[in-house]
Amino acid sequence: xxxxxxxxxxxxxxxxxxxxxxxxxxxxxxxxxxxxxxxxxxxxxxxxxxxxxxxxxxxxxxxxxxxxxxxxxxxxxxxxxxxxxxxxxxx
Numbered sequence: 001x002x003x004x005x006x007x008x009x010x011x012x013x014x015x016x017x018x019x020x021x022x023x024x025x026x027x028x029x030x031x032x033x034x035x036x037x038x039x040x041x042x043x044x045x046x047x048x049x050x051x052x053x054x055x056x057x058x059x060x061x062x063x064x065x066x067x068x069x070x071x072x073x074x075x076x077x078x079x080x081x082x083x084x085x086x087x088x089x090x091x
């Protein structure tokens with residue numbers, strides 16, 4: 001952030017983390033269902049893909065991943081990352 005001319009204090013980063021950390025889950029738990037979403041976004045004329053996974057019951061964000069390319073290897077890596085945060089296989 002400093003290279004772009006933006007500065008942030010450690011206290012503001014700590015407050016941001018505590019404010020938004022409740023919606024991100026890192027614990028392994030039993031999950032009934034998981035919703036996967038894939039979006040194609042344009043940034044400065046370049047296409048990129050953003051994947052996200054949300055627990056249907058609690059609304060917790062399980063994982064997010066962004067990449068410039070879209071292929072089966074990246075997709076399988078993302079699905080494996082989501083399944084690692086579940087005790088069962090909810091799909």
